[in-house]
Amino acid sequence: MLRIALAQIAPRLGALDENLARHHELIEEARAGGAGLVVFPELGLTGYQLQDLAAEVAMRLDDARLATLAAATRGLSATVSFVEESGDHRLFIAAALMEDGEIRHVHRKVFLPTYGLFDERRFFAAGDVVRATPSRLGVGVGIAICEDFWHLQTPQLLALDGAQLLLNVSSSPGRDLAARNDVGLGTATSWRTLMRTYAQLTTSFVVFVNRVGVDESITFWGGSEVIAPSGEPLFSAPLFDEGLHLVDVNLDDVRRERIALPLLRDERLELQARELGRIISERAGFATDSTAEPGAEPGLDVAARAPEEPIRLRSRRR
């Protein structure tokens, strides 16, 4: 049995010291509540809409404040998120797994949305690595940050790399208010669909921790969740309210689910790698594209043509 504490907090934008203090408080509260794992949201130490403030709140991994926070994790695990400045002065949106007083693993956000209301790539560098990490919890942990989960490959790679517990830490802005969605918010409906699907397809626990509160125009909707490896939601936190939520999970459910539904066992890694290799070569123009329309330029699957012109399928290979 593992008791997970979901720290659905409202960080103060740019107020690093204040947010650090809040993290320390909640780690102690979670410990007192018997939690073995505490999960904080994306950029919980800094707030989200930082823009040029990002450089001013960035910390290197050897920062004393992170060491002090890590020291507070003796006897438990915590995932905290902040702006990391690398040795070569790139700024990453990072989430660290801290355990027993030290930083065990750091995930740097790979997918930085730069569209719609997002402008992350302007201010941050993209991480290049998706890796699961062993943990004191006895299962592999896979950490992803918000948009990382809007790409199928992230949960899949983490699960294939050994994660049985997928953690997504988010600062998801609520939007697309409508009466037709199950919680009145399009964003929440989409996320819930994704998380249930990933839990089921990776036969892993999915823990989603999303912040609340307001940065500038945007309101973060919370709704943190724990989903079982069967895709069943075990817990859904209220929307918009701050809170530390304790959720008990039985990690043996992963084994049960993976025996009953051996999807991960049956994944065809070599097939995927081979086909991806082909697509990469074709996109780069290094190989003839065997699935492209006639007349398509190297790297593009579809030929340039007027919309009314009919698509003619090629009868034989070039």
Place this chain on the structure above:
Amino acid sequence: MSAARPLPVDDAGRPLFELPDELAIDTDVARRVIAGFIRGQLLQAGFERCVLGLSGGIDSGLVAYLVSEAIGADKLLCVLMPYRTSSPASRADAEAIVADLGCASELVEITAMVDGYFGEDGAMGAGGESVREATPLRRGNFMARMRMAILYDRSVAFGGLVVGTGNKTESLIGYTTLFGDNACAFNPIGDLYKSQVRQMAAAIGVPRQVIAKAPSADLWPDQTDEDEGAFSYPLLDRILYWRIDRRRNTDELVAMGFDRALVERVERLVATSEFKRQVPPIAKLGPRTAGVDYLYPRRRPGSSRS
């Protein structure tokens, strides 16, 4: 699934307003978001109170209720700023809202300020001879800017932030006065179409007569938005929603059944009013320029006044 509430009806059982299906929102969620937004803006700015101009219309009425819900009516000052030709019914409606909420209110007539500039009854105003025959547009803009000046003055005395009361529809078509009624510290309803303002107003308990009456800028007697613009709000809202929020182009809107001439007119209104929705551009000269490559949150540690 959030339960759809029936629309409020008049004494004859007819709906008070038309709410197109695609514009219906979950008003409970919207109220939660807006209340948190209002509290968040005040917190970040280091203020506890709000000031707004209450006309007696549905937009400012709804905002008064939303602010009261977010921070309590005791922290809200509503300023009533009628001109001599303003509708007495509007003032009565504004007073009914103040009484219902139990918030503070002040009456500041703008007649002397406006007539002092434009002149009155043959007497020359401060604006001189040339403004005597000013168009209703000029007079209306001037009134809106006098109200803005009063609100910002009262905001200092009351220690509150000026809350915007403009809706998404009027902002998109440019039916606002730049630095007048669109001037504010923050706007809680600026992303709600008029139809959604009505839905929210009904849900939060704005008096029924305020919801039911024809929207008007009340800049001259018997003016109504829909007469002046020759449109109906539900139709205009739908065109804007599909054009902007759902990215449909003109041909697609026409194929959906909208009148091409109306769609094209709405597109012109949106395009010609873009300047009213944006911060004025600064000539780029130095290494870092506000709004261009000096990009900070409006509020950060150190920007709170308290």
